Amino acid sequence: MKISNETKIGIFTVVGIVILVLGYSYLRGNDVFSKSNRFYAIYQSVEGLTVSKPVLVNGFQIGQISKMSLLPNGHTVVEFKINHDYSVPANTLAKLASTDLLGSKAVVFQLGNSKEMAEDQDTLQADIQGSLAESLQPVQQKAERLISKMDSSLAAINKILNPDFQHNVDRSFNSIANSLQTLEGTTKKIDRLIGAQTSNLNSILVNANGAALNLKNSTSHLTGISRNFENVSNEIARANIGQTLNNANKAMADLQATIAKINSPQGSLGLLLNDDKIYQNLNNASANLNSLFIDLKAHPKRYVSFSVFGGKKSND
Structure with a gap:
């Protein structure tokens, strides 16, 4: 069976229309497959x-x-x-x-x-x-405000930078340069002075270190003394000082009473100390006793006699 040209054209047309519809649908997001x-x-x-x-x-x-x-x-x-x-x-x-x-x-x-x-x-x-453009809008606004402020600042600077102002600025810079030169000379002098006094400064530092060391040692000794004083204070605080003073007062009173009795002429010691007659009697008794000892040593047979065989005692 032979297909006519008209039929072929019709078939191709239908297929083209279908492909066109499907393509359009796909472009619109309708995937039919x-x-x-x-x-x-x-x-x-x-x-x-x-x-x-x-x-x-x-x-x-x-x-x-x-x-x-x-x-x-x-x-x-x-x-x-x-x-x-x-x-x-x-x-x-x-x-x-x-x-x-x-x-x-x-x-x-x-x-x-x-x-x-x-x-x-x-x-x-x-x-x-929000879109990226919307997100960048605040930044854009800030940038625009910043640019406007910079424009106003540049305008103010242009007004300020007149010839008189520039002359004053030059004078100011010259003054600053002179001040810096003076400061540099002063700094050099100070450096030379410090270099000349370096040895003295070193000695002073050494002495200061020694003084600090001595102070440290003294501080340790003072700490020990303070601790000892604290211990003594604690011992004194713990001691019964009142009773000790009362006992001392009582002993002193007894001693005074004893001394009073010794000084009184009524007692033996008082008579011995205060009465000359007793002293003379004692002195005489001592002298007699001494004479007796001398005579006893010289003539012992007068006072002691004994015989082994009972013999007669002889008198010298």
């Missing part, structure tokens, strides 16, 4: 977001935007087609994130930690992250 789940999110603003933009998880594309619809309240419903191979937790957050400085955006899934997985045609939580 792969299984996918559809999820939704509602945003207040979708500026910079278009159909076929990718859906990312940590920079990896798991799907794309397939459809966008405007609600009566001005919000936008965005439909995502996610590859059937990837599971999405129910508490996943769909964030609009900026992809470049021009404001283009994509959807970034911040996967949740729920064990329950979202099912086909579920609505996810939506969030909007």
